[in-house]
Amino acid sequence: MTRILIVGGGYAGLYTAWTLERLLRRGEAKVTVLDPRPYMTYQPFLPEVASGAIEARHAVVPLRRHLRRTRVVAGAARRIDHAHRTVHAVGPDGQALTFPYDVVVVTAGAVTRTFPIPGLLDEAIGLKNVEEAVAIRDRLLTAFDRAAALPDGPERARLLTVTFVGGGFSGVEGFAETLSLATELLAYYPELRREELAFHLVEAQGRILPEVTERPGRWVVKHLRSRGGIVHLGAKLVSAVGGHVELSTGEEFDSELIVWTAGNAANPVVAKHTDLPVDTRGYLLTRPDLRLGSVDEPVPDAWAAGDDAAIPDLALGGASFTVPNAQHAVRQARLLAANVVATLRGLPTRDYEHPSLGVVATLGRGHGIFQFKRLVITGWPAWALHRGYHVLAVPTWERKLRVLLDWLPALAGRRDPASLAAVSRPREAFRRGGTPPPERSDAPTSLVA
Template structure:
């Protein structure tokens, strides 16, 4: 029995393994998925996790629960040696070990692209994983509790929040967190909505490159009307100790800095494989998702998702590749399962062709934007489309029902506004025996 090894359990990896389980005959092949996390993150829900509109666990799809016949290896692949059909796995505990395979599927996904900006590694937080989204929400809720007992001059930093990166993740997270903050401030009589400071920093002259220019300008105006400040053509120069300095000369102290400035090539793919990669560090992939080129294919090797340069056959331009988003990763994973089974049974694989269904983004509770070609829908209808699309798109009926139930409950009782930041140090109460922790000195405002 052949072993099909899937590197990464994200969108493309999960849907590949899920599809293989449905299509393989008993004894035809053994499927192995290697991933350091025991779940697949449904990333479009992360902005709503930030806002408390989706329970954090509902944005994570358990691999063990839904991949019932797949062998799951909890660890990180540190090297792919396709010549010898072996990957090296590093578990969380213990020594590295080799895992042999017959067919390789690379779906390791991209990683958050960090630039060499002073202070970012120490002060900022990403928004690519569930734990990051939860931490962002808890930081805001804790900041409100702390600011409410301080004199007005000392709470400006605590009520200042900064997002770096104006793509979909940054704009959705920015809009959702701002929506949460403005609904939350009503419950703090000591605080005023005018004290909230939200900054969105984008190096280019526009945000949301996935939509055309006019809808992008509308989103800027919309966020500005709600009290946000959008800094275009501005680069982050420093974030040391939470002090934000822009290339435009503007600077301020920020309690929270969220880094959403794009994705980069996975270091595993870029540096630790013998597979062909392009100038961007992505795996070279044919239209049928086999690794290699039409003239130089790599036997028994496949790839899809954010770390694969998949040709976009819907664009006439030579060299065009599909954009790295969930819409493509899900569909590539589904086709990948079909193609692998086809080749195992002596049939020809099919090329990947997908015409975009449009783009939709949430901008906060009851607010959104949708564009398909020249059709643009804004506001509440777009927000409903966003929720409807994603509750249908999240895998498994179990997760669909759980998410829909939380949304229905929120209609009557609102968002949950309890901060669980203390879980990051669960032993503090045990260690102190109930004694209050010493108060930290408030940060001094600069400039």
């Protein structure tokens, strides 16, 4: 049988395998998905996972549960050697893995783009994976608990200061959702005042949300500021050493939580460790029919879709590339699978062309923005559109139902303020037993219980 290897089990990878299972005849091909995680993450839900609006497990789709005729392997690709039709990978325990193939589909996904800013890698956290979203929520809730036990002062102010760097969709949605969470948390903390919260959104450009036009972008800035958010436009992060934030504008402040969402970069495997054709940014050069290569020189048996692929946007004339979002990823994956099957059977392929359905963003519970061409909707209607669209878009009916069950009770009640930060240290209580925790040397001595 033809061996089809899918490198990456994210949104595009899952839908490619899923569609191949439906289209391939039994015995026609053997499909393998290689990914270090056993699940697909629905990234548009991560801001709401960070705010507790969605349970973390409901934002992921287990690969083995839904890919019944596909081999799923836990491993991280390290090199794609197309000349020898081989992918070299590393397994969960560090063991070397080798995967020969006849056809390769690269859907490895992009990674968070970082810069050599002092303190960034030591202090900041991304918002690319569900583990990061959970950690953001738990760290914010823990900061509230710690701040409520302290008197007014620099340490309390630092604990109640949150900084998001990056004004794209991920940054704005994450910022707005956690700001909404923090505002609602004050009902549980009578010791804390609203004016003590300091939520900073830092964007290097002069505007946020480049996916929408300028006027709606200005409205979002005004809206976030009206809710107490501090939006820094035309400002870059200069240093984050020790949690002390320094901006290019000269502003400085201490921040307990720093979230970095300043764009994506090509997966290093694709950008640096393959003989497949890539552009100057490190993205795979992809034809309109989703084969790799140029229009005149396709690369045999190599395909790509999703965030790592530079795919001409035929709906806009082909001069630009499709943007990396969910609506493109799922449609590219379905067409890619159909084209792979067509090629196996000696049939012609089809080009990918999809006009945008518009953009929609959550800005916290009851707040949102939607734009389709010149139509702009804000507030509750946009928030409802956001939820409706993504419930339809998240894979599997089982996950759609779970997300709806997360949302419905939240409409009538407050958010859950329980932090599960100790989950990252599950053996600490067992090891310590009845021994009280050590006192912090910098702990205040004048507090009265």
